[in-house]
Amino acid sequence: VSSLLVKDPSGRISAREALSHPWLAAEGERDAGGLLEDEPALEESLVCRLQRFGLYSKLKQALLQKAVVHMNLLERQDEEVKSVTSFLDSLDYSKSGTVRVDDLVWMLSSGGYDLETEEWTQICEQIDADSHDTLRVRDLAPMLVDWPKVQGKDTWRAWVEDMFSSISKTCDVITLD
Known part of the structure; x- marks a missing residue:
């Protein structure tokens, strides 16, 4: 330099x-x-999904986070999920299971996305609302899944009914941060 x-x-x-x-x-x-x-170039839709997820209500975000875990969504071999798991694996370059928010923003911005500074700031606040500066990589999954596509599947209704049934049986608490 x-x-x-x-x-x-x-x-x-x-x-x-x-x-x-x-x-x-x-x-x-x-x-x-x-x-x-x-x-490979980062899919443009991943950034759009991050932005869309931020527009969802806190309840919907919490339920979608539960849905990823309950449906073992990241273990599925669907085409919709492969791009998400591939991206999450690339984020975890240290194999620690975590990623710094700064690294995530750098990766997204170096992928060719020309967003304004305030748009990146909004995405960062959405991703790291608690300001921990590091995130568990798998916690990003609900923000990156193409929910409209997943919800369009024939099995979606059964998954949701099963998830809500499980939540009501276990009295599982959904926290709205």
């Missing part, structure tokens, strides 16, 4: 040299969007 800050142009490295530096290129060459050659 310091070699880029040299005032004298003859002593400063070129932009091409800087971009090919291992520190910036990581394991491979990055494209204009900052992705490695073999790295």
